[in-house]
Amino acid sequence: MRKKIVAGNWKMNTTYEEGEKLIQEIIEKKSAVKNDVTLIVAPPFTHLCCFAEPLCKAGIGIAAQNCANHEAGAYTGEVSAAMLASIDVQYCIIGHSERREYYGETNEILLEKVKIALKHKLTPIFCIGEKLSEREAGKQFEVVNAQLQSVICQLPAADFEKIILAYEPVWAIGTGKTATSAQAQEVHAYLRKVLKDTFGVAADHTPILYGGSCNPTTAPELFGQPDIDGGLIGGASLKAADFISVANAF
Numbered sequence: 001m002r003k004k005i006v007a008g009n010w011k012m013n014t015t016y017e018e019g020e021k022l023i024q025e026i027i028e029k030k031s032a033v034k035n036d037v038t039l040i041v042a043p044p045f046t047h048l049c050c051f052a053e054p055l056c057k058a059g060i061g062i063a064a065q066n067c068a069n070h071e072a073g074a075y076t077g078e079v080s081a082a083m084l085a086s087i088d089v090q091y092c093i094i095g096h097s098e099r100r101e102y103y104g105e106t107n108e109i110l111l112e113k114v115k116i117a118l119k120h121k122l123t124p125i126f127c128i129g130e131k132l133s134e135r136e137a138g139k140q141f142e143v144v145n146a147q148l149q150s151v152i153c154q155l156p157a158a159d160f161e162k163i164i165l166a167y168e169p170v171w172a173i174g175t176g177k178t179a180t181s182a183q184a185q186e187v188h189a190y191l192r193k194v195l196k197d198t199f200g201v202a203a204d205h206t207p208i209l210y211g212g213s214c215n216p217t218t219a220p221e222l223f224g225q226p227d228i229d230g231g232l233i234g235g236a237s238l239k240a241a242d243f244i245s246v247a248n249a250f
């Protein structure tokens with residue numbers, strides 16, 4: 001009933017040439033992935049324009065890793081949602097913990113980004129998750145609830161239905177320390193409940209992805225959980241064989 005999605009967040013990795021090679025490998029291996037799994041790749045901005053067409057032909061979605069919180073104008077170095085849409089980018093990762101932490105992106109800024117992305121028909125992949133200190137203090141539910149309330153719960157119902165959510169506990173990102181399937185499921189079920197309280201049954205259709213050291217070894221158990229609808233993959237998305245193997249973990 002819900003879409004199964006595996007999205008690769010390349011972060012700031014690959015030169016254009018390296019990225020082109022990786023894309024070719026992913027496209028070649030795509031036939032090994034079941035039809036009911038949506039594959040999405042989020043390469044760096046510099047690669048998007050040239051990758052959009054081959055990915056589209058291969059039936060693979062293309063995402064940006066960020067977009068500006070302004071429509072257009074004097075914002076040196078920024079890339080707008082309209083620019084992304086104009087080169088056929090379909091999705092945009094918004095609110096990744098690295099953006100929140102290193103670039104000071106607040107919930108207010110993230111709400112602006114989500115609204116602008118939606119306005120330009122980009123599907124936001126909205127990321128939330130608690131830090132290690134917050135998990136150790138037992139505050140994970142409080143933290144993710146606040147992140148949802150200040151951004152996603154502010155949207156009109158019709159926009160909410162377009163959102164993909166990603167739960168990425170910060171302590172699990174790039175650390176090799178995956179959340180156990182029980183820890184992840186517990187939070188995913190909570191998130192769905194929070195969304196249901198605001199948006200009703202529409203929340204049953206929201207894909208909620210898990211991210212944080214998700215790889216071919218850990219994915220099968222995670223993807224077997226009732227409220228985990230796929231993954232947002234960092235490190236393991238940089239090797240075509242691993243990325244495809246995660247996509248086949250359902």
Ligand code: 13P
Nearest residue numbers: 009173174212213234235
């Ligand atoms: P890793 O899979 O490298 O832990 O990264 C997860 C992530 O941040 C995806 O957005």
